[in-house]
Amino acid sequence: MGNAIKVEHVYKEYRLGAIGGGTLKGDLQSWWARVRRQEDPNLRIDETDSRHRKNERFLALKDVSFTAKEGEAIGIIGHNGAGKSTMLKLISRVTAPTAGTISYNGRIASMLEVGTGFHPEMTGRENIYMNGAILGMTKAEISRKLDEIIEFAEMRQFIDTPVKRYSSGMYVKLAFAVAAHLDSEIMIMDEVLAVGDAKFQQKCLGKMGDAAHNQGRTVLYVSHNMSTIRQLCSRCIVLSHGEKVFDGGVEDAIAMYLGLAEQFKPVRQFDTQKRKGYFGEYLRIDEVEFLDTKDGKILNELSFRVHFHCGKDVDNVCARAEIMASENYTIGTAPSGVLMEHLYKGESYSCVLHLKVPDLMPGRFNVTLLFYYENEFKNTTTLDRVENAVIFEVSEAKITRWVTRDRGYIKLPDLELSEFQKNGD
């Protein structure tokens, strides 16, 4: 399949503050001063050095290049101000790059905002035509798809009501329905799914996914919601301060974005870390050392040595390791029985814990480690808790063609067969 979008060495520069003097008078004054070779009266005092004036410029994008193939759904993630929206604006031609080239094939439907061109006084039906035409459809195309759009927006009853009487949810539904029914080869979306109820969001994601995977359209999607990125995208680009820092698999990109990739260290210190409440008063974890590491990549089992000390005497100490996938949701927990029966005030200890992860699928995981004690009635009280005690990566798939987005991170035991027989006769 061919390339749909090609972005080559794109820069975008903005000037900070006012453009020029902001007024004709100011610019004429500056110009006249330059003609007479005098100092510009409109410069601020600290700007008289021309080198300082360059600092007024701000590069929103620095040398960004990537290509998108037909039928690819690409997520663009990054923190606020990373340049995601600027990138989309450039591709959708709202403004031009300062340097570089952007090429693409076909039409682009860009949804940088919900309901562009909607007029509150016009009815839903009139606004469908308006919005569709703004997005590049002809009137005939819209008429052909009108029923489909109304159906998708679940809006038949209100379609001839002015949109100023709509709730904000209805507004969004209608707007998305129009954009989703464009016959464009490329769809660009900036976080518009953030509004609307969960059911409609799923419907939208389904529609977008269908467009990419089944109709061969190209989707560029910007969002801060990692679960929608996971659901929709097959590839991710991470932007940071205007530069492309990563381009590749979704899970790796999300880990990168959440800042986990840089955090891998064999030894992690926790003694000076602030704890919540009384955590760490009775027992305090000082250090966790990841044993037998190969850059944090593991296959079946990992071991880590924990150094800790006690501030009070404690009995019946147990531990628990909560394993979290890259976006900080727990996928499983390894509990323990009573590990240590008596620990004494003022003493330091160390121990090695072994965590078996036989059926985890590839990805980056982090472990939250807890120590707690159990009284005679089996009630537990947490003694200390540290997040990111261990960060590890499962790199080799034990099963090929396992898509964690669909199937999750854990392979359960295989299905077993019994009582197989042929029916009939």
Next chain:
Amino acid sequence: METYTTVIQAKSTGLNLHLKELWRYRDLILLFVKRSFITRYKQTILGPAWAIIQPLLTTVVFTVVFGNIAGLGAQGVPSFVFFFSGTMLWSYFSASLTGTANTFISNRGILGKVYFPRLVMPVSGVLTHLITFGIQFFFFLCFLIYYMIAGENVHPNLFVLMLPLLLLQLAMLGLGVGVIISALTTKYRDLSMLTGFGVSLWMYGTPIAYDMEAMGAFATGGKYHALYMLNPVTSIVNIFRYGFIGIGQIEWLYYGIGWIVTFVLLFIGVLMFNRVERTFMDTI
């Protein structure tokens, strides 16, 4: 080597008006026309009647103040049709001009979020004003016919057929000057303050509220006549009145010069627009 249908580069390549693309977006132009026409009169009691009430009131003022009190109206023809024709043409021209001048600032919400040929906005504005003109023109014809039946001194002739050409020139002129102003106002907001004043000054430099022949130095054969006639709108108004009412005369030389001025202004406007078009969203 891959080929792409669209290539965006940092520097615009030559003079490209995207007229082909503009044609592809013709449905959008019509929808914008419809939208601004519908929404302008929604929730007003009189609705589209306002399109005729405004120039009627202006005409009454002109007839009373300039025609009856100051005595600057045309001699021998009904003052009312004389002033009404001028007001009608001028309001089409000035609405096109100021509409175009403000179009990018007032629509930056849309323009900042989605791409379509930028010229869609001013072109649809000019077309919207053409509808308003059409309504006024219908009433103008009614008055004209009334005066003809009443036996007044009005003599429409074959030159009425020049109307489409006159309107086209007005639209081009309004678009050209409006685009120049809009290209400048994306950078200098001061100009938008001056636009209104400039337009009314221009009106007094055009025989709208008075008859050219009553103005001494500006009248045919007067000292400043040639200078006065450099204003293309003057020729347009004169030809319109000659065709529909049958007064004055057509000075073909100045009409030709008027077209040259129109083309020059439109060309400058297009050049300036081409320069700011791609990045003006960053500044407005």
